Amino acid sequence: MASIEKRINKAGEVTSYKIIVYGGMDSTGEPIRRRMTWKPDAKMTAKQAEKAVQAVAAKFEEEVSQGFHTDDSMTFAEYAEKVIKMKERNGLQPRTIVRYRSMLPRINAAIGHIPLSKIRPQHLNDLYENLAEAGIREDADRAVLVIDLEKELRKRHLSKWSFAKIAEVSTNTLRSAEEGNAILISSAQAIAAGLEMADSKVFRVEQNRKPLSKKTILEHHRLISSILHEAEKEMCVMYNAAERATPPKAGKSKPDYYQPEVLDQIIRALDGAPTKWKTITYLLIDTGCRRGEAMGLKWESVDFRNELVTIERALLYTAETGTFEGPPKNGESRIVRIAPETAAMLKAWKKVQDQQKRDSGDRWIDTGYVFTRDSGEPMSPDSITQWLSTFAQKNGLPHIHPHAFRHTAASNMIADGVDLVTTANELGHADPTTTAKIYAHQIKAAKARASQVRANVFSHA
Numbered sequence: 078m079a080s081i082e083k084r085i086n087k088a089g090e091v092t093s094y095k096i097i098v099y100g101g102m103d104s105t106g107e108p109i110r111r112r113m114t115w116k117p118d119a120k121m122t123a124k125q126a127e128k129a130v131q132a133v134a135a136k137f138e139e140e141v142s143q144g145f146h147t148d149d150s151m152t153f154a155e156y157a158e159k160v161i162k163m164k165e166r167n168g169l170q171p172r173t174i175v176r177y178r179s180m181l182p183r184i185n186a187a188i189g190h191i192p193l194s195k196i197r198p199q200h201l202n203d204l205y206e207n208l209a210e211a212g213i214r215e216d217a218d219r220a221v222l223v224i225d226l227e228k229e230l231r232k233r234h235l236s237k238w239s240f241a242k243i244a245e246v247s248t249n250t251l252r253s254a255e256e257g258n259a260i261l262i263s264s265a266q267a268i269a270a271g272l273e274m275a276d277s278k279v280f281r282v283e284q285n286r287k288p289l290s291k292k293t294i295l296e297h298h299r300l301i302s303s304i305l306h307e308a309e310k311e312m313c314v315m316y317n318a319a320e321r322a323t324p325p326k327a328g329k330s331k332p333d334y335y336q337p338e339v340l341d342q343i344i345r346a347l348d349g350a351p352t353k354w355k356t357i358t359y360l361l362i363d364t365g366c367r368r369g370e371a372m373g374l375k376w377e378s379v380d381f382r383n384e385l386v387t388i389e390r391a392l393l394y395t396a397e398t399g400t401f402e403g404p405p406k407n408g409e410s411r412i413v414r415i416a417p418e419t420a421a422m423l424k425a426w427k428k429v430q431d432q433q434k435r436d437s438g439d440r441w442i443d444t445g446y447v448f449t450r451d452s453g454e455p456m457s458p459d460s461i462t463q464w465l466s467t468f469a470q471k472n473g474l475p476h477i478h479p480h481a482f483r484h485t486a487a488s489n490m491i492a493d494g495v496d497l498v499t500t501a502n503e504l505g506h507a508d509p510t511t512t513a514k515i516y517a518h519q520i521k522a523a524k525a526r527a528s529q530v531r532a533n534v535f536s537h538a
Contacts, residue, residue: 079134084114091123092116094130098141111141112150113194140315153196153304154189156313157181160304171403172393180297183208188301194314201301201322208294209325219259220280226255229272244271249399252450256460258394259283291327298324334484339475346472354464356419356426357448360386361461361479363419365486365504368479369393369458370405374447376427384420387412388505392446394457402455407507423447 080097093116100109115133117126161181165174181189187204188196230240241248244267254260254268262282269279289297302319309317335343340362347355360371369391378387389410394400405411415423426447433451434441442453450456465477483504490500501509 079138081130081134091126094126094133096130096134096137098134098138100141111137113137143312151193151313152189153191153193154181154185156193156308157185157189157304160307163307170406170408171401172391172406175393176296177300180300184297184301193308196305196314196318198318198321198323201298201319201324205294205298205322205324208289208297209291210288218262219283220254220262220265220276221257221259221283222254222279223281224279226251226268233272240271244268246271247399252454253394253399253457253459256457257463258457258459291325294325295327298322333478333481334488335481340485342474343477346468346474350468352422352426352429353448354468356422357461358465358482359419359422360415361482362486363416364388364413365483366413367391367406367483367505368461369403370505371461372446372448372456372458373402375445376447377445379423379447381420381424384415384417385412386415392455392458394459400455400457405505407505409505409507411502411505413503 082095082097083091084093084095086092093114096113096115098111100111115130117129121129161174161177164177184204187207188200191200230237233240235243237248237251241251246264246267250260250264251268254265265280266276269276272279298319302317305314305317305319308314343358344362347358350358357371360366360374361368364386366388370388372392373390374386374388375390378389380386387410388405391403391405392400393403430449434443434453437452440452444453444455446455448456461479465479469475469477487500487504490503495503497509497513
């Protein structure tokens, strides 16, 4: 039988009811108590409230007996944190955990305070509508370095490590700022204070007030759905409210890839590029690897004799954690054959890096990565995007994005008749159906060409 307790204010009015149901014994033999709070409608009479609370208690008791244990004390934010920690323990990729945590602040601002058991589809629909509004990006402003930080530190006879301690920021943050990446405003302010210079003299603030894209809002929806799915499995909620919500529909976008003539222009322009960046770009064009996989490549994974590279790790970057190492996106390593031109570029770059190592002496930090800073330390994957953008502008080329090389490699393989399973393996897709979905247009065009080839037999009859 459910226990019902009245909660009365100083005026002697009943404000709510606390309902307690006993749900068996725990492993120590202690009784398990399930609790919920119910507030009567302000328009109800005392008699109506008494009748209603009895009905609520009976329903709650039935839910508990069936295994449900809705608990009004557990908020969505608290349960979300529990689920993400569980996923982290179970080996979910670090990049996914980082992405989840970047979305949670927006989600929790809207529904984090609501008891888990009271989340309804309307709450989620309101959230999705709010996310689509301009200016929703909290803490979206970022700062870009406008001075030569290394020169400033030399003036002060400071190493990056010692200055990082003075400014109370990580050396990863300093490296990222030097590479042209936008960093958190708070980190920029700390660096400027450490230099005893005005913020505006050291950094340029970039504002982003654009509304979130439909794709990004859908990512928020999927995270919420994943959390509520776990709650449904644990019988903490009666149903997954996200499955009954109405998130925006993201239109299908065709992958962006380069036509042969544009790719030729890019390759010709690379003749005047520094060896390191030319080699990085050759690797992206040749293998279709992701930028983080290129930065995560180590010399031990390069087989010059057989012209093979093993892609078994990726470097990732977030403003909060800096650069860190993780597995490839699908969690599995793959071996990719490289063109002789790419192998030659890797050999040329190794000679340059070996010279840098000799010049640095004891200051060289041997990380084993193929592409490093002048000190041997790893590079942020974002630096590839930054360099390619500047390179395109200087050479009068269309905007270059590293992921477009990946799409180009895939399109070329499909056009040349490479089967989907092989294409998926080369790209590091866990499932060939992923490849088929992304490149459906290219596959359709390849099939049309194949049909035309077969039809040509009749023209010679």
